[in-house]
Amino acid sequence: MPFHPPSLSVLILLVAVAAVVSVSMTTTLQSFRGCAVRDFSFVAFKPGCRGLHITTEACWGRCHTWERPILEPPFIHRHHRVCTYSRIRHMTARLPGCQPNVSALYHYPMALHCHCSICSTQDTECETF
Template identity: 45%
Template sequence: MALRWSPSLSLLLFLLLIALSSSALNLRRFTGCAVREFTFMAKKPGCGGLHVTTDACWGRCETWEVRPVGTRQDSVSIIVFVLLSVGQKPIVDPPYIESFQRVCTYNESRLVTVRLPHCLRGVDPTYTFPSALRCECGLCLTRTTECETTV
């Protein structure tokens, strides 16, 4: 049976081409949090490193700041500048700005343990790390997550 070219086949091929070419763009525009495969070097003092592939949380979450009614940025900056210039730490009634900083973080995880190679005598070769089962946009909890970042 020969395949006949038709307008509907052209449309199907066009849509397939668009879907394949836009997948990279979708990741750049993605807002939210998802489980994604991640590879890192597991290491600790006294042992060799081991490349480990696991599931981690990845994404971009909406964050925002709200300035209370009647507060101007200029007045806050002037108050802080004057206090700092006379050697005092600024004591201000919080919040001049209320922040809602959400990060992509683990909602549910399980612990995975691997054995590191070439450990020195007396060094425990086990290395334990979390593997993401579910992720969400939420507050960064320092007891489970490294919340600081460098640019």
């Protein structure tokens, strides 16, 4: 069976698909709507121990939010959602150089799945307006 090179329209389609894939792989916060799991690095620290660099998974994204004035108290109707954990794995690290009376164990959450929800102070830093 003889080889037939692909037509020009097939090549253009392949280039277009590659361009769409590369754009979706480089999505930035400015263009992303929703909530996703992302690599996150921080220095775990507590008094009496040295710090430890940890890389884990955390929630990242932007959620739909709005406010509108109303005539009765509290005079505003709010719908604020944040990107937060829906499923986590509890992780533990051992901090180096701890003083004898300080536990070296440091506990932190690792995101398995994230979603837009009301902020919970049990696992998220929530700031009020």
